[in-house]
Amino acid sequence: MNVLLRNQTDQAAYHQKYFRPSSLPALNLRFTTSKFLQPFVEKTHDPIQVPAEWTQTPEDTLLNYFSILREAENMGGRSCGTVGHARTPFPLAYNFLSKEYQKKLPYEDYFHSFAGIGHTSLIKLCRVPDGKRGIRFFYEIETIEGFNGKRAEYFGYSYGFIQLVHGQEGYRIADLQQFPEDFLCAPYHLWQHDAEAVIDIKYGYWCKLVQKRYPTIKNGYVKHIYFHGNDGADYHFIFFTLTNGTDIEIAQFRKKGSKKWKQVKMKPEEECLTEKGRNHGDGSDGFFPH
Template identity: 75%
Template sequence: MFQRNLIDKTTYHQKYFRPSCLPALNLRFKTSAFFQPYYEKKHDQIHLPIEWTKTPEDTVLNYFSILREAENMAGRSCGTVGHARIPFPLAYNFLSEEYQRKLSYEAFFHSFAGVGHTSLIKLCRVPDIKHGIRFFYEIETIEGFEGKRAEYFGYYYGYIQLVHEKEGYRISDMSKIEEDFLCAPYHGWSHDADSAVEVKYGNWCKLIQKRYPTVTNGYVKNIYFRGTDGADYCLIFFTLTNGTDVEIAQFRKVGNERWKQINIKPEEDCLKETGN
């Protein structure tokens, strides 16, 4: 009962049901002429220009820009959609050599089954406790499946890891998590940053002595509190299109020390200790 009452039930439903109005970020390589040199080429016949992967940001933006109008919908009655399947072999070359050994081209292509259009709507480099190169991303897709005459919007988020190889930055790992638009409205406390912090770090971990006002900047939320151990804590959340707040990173400092990234897992570190 404590957990459910943390949410204002008169306002939180709408933010979970409404989709994104954010502009697309993956708008490089807009013309059809860009893809002409890659017609009928297999992935192992393509060599990426060095300037496409000069920085981590370039690599990610160019990767999603190439995939923007890639289509793997098993044919639509309206004819060709976007650039059809031409972009997929090109996009596969943005993966690192090690990642390609783990993920075959066939598996890569199959991972886009049903997708006809991809818009990158959120991209932000985030702290990595292992000091690697890590980005948070969110995409909006238009999807259609065999036997269905209508298309649907789909939303996904995840993390992208990058490494530097001899010819530029490559994607070394990538997660993709489907967003849910029904569970959040009916089980809201765990999807709302302020409520989740109160439950997990306060009720479960007994770590909160004093909460400070949440600082919100666009889709980024910073939540600060003074801990019962005398340290200060900062938790960073990103808000998804479905209204859910996802915890991105945790930081702790004592006195005038610098913030240090930490990795508390309330479900494991606190609930198991209390036996709840």
């Protein structure tokens, strides 16, 4: 192993050892030294040009974006001195957003959205089927957080969806949603965090659609749930499991007979719990497409 490769390997192991409480490996390890930041030091976001090779594919754009933000810090000052790359990465990362998205999200608002964050690990990234909305990814991050007045940092987890667009400059982020994960209330009060319960209650009890649900197929953090419906069709649901154990619904598919799977968007809260839904009976003649 040459010296450069050994140094990169050592840096990756360092980040996994000291910044990672979860068992999933960090994905945002594209840049393991600060050399990539040298051309952007002390620059505002306006003149920065993202290197074209960093945004050639949707995956490149997102892995490089989160790698740049890995050691970005906006904690309001810490007694231990400089943390990571401090605030230098933020103007560069901001230029991974499309021009249209930047109009909706000014730089100051973007920067303040990282308040309290000192380190970011990308632990899940997966493109999700969404033909109508273009290029869409699911992601989950693990952050080290802390605020002035607190003497200790703690780990936080968030997930969301990212929309990308392609232009002359490569792939850019057109929209980014982020939701904090709940580690306390869901296990005590909610059945909605469990994929199997969601199918049984929403589509079985509410909509009277489920005739037979088959055993769940698990592949890592991905759950595939199939069931045969009272309308004669077969259904396939995809869920992703978060670090806190909650299952997030990603996509729905329906197939009738020998036809191909077709992505659908069923809304049992609207169609089965309303007067309209009740008038449809089992839902097979209006709620679910044929």
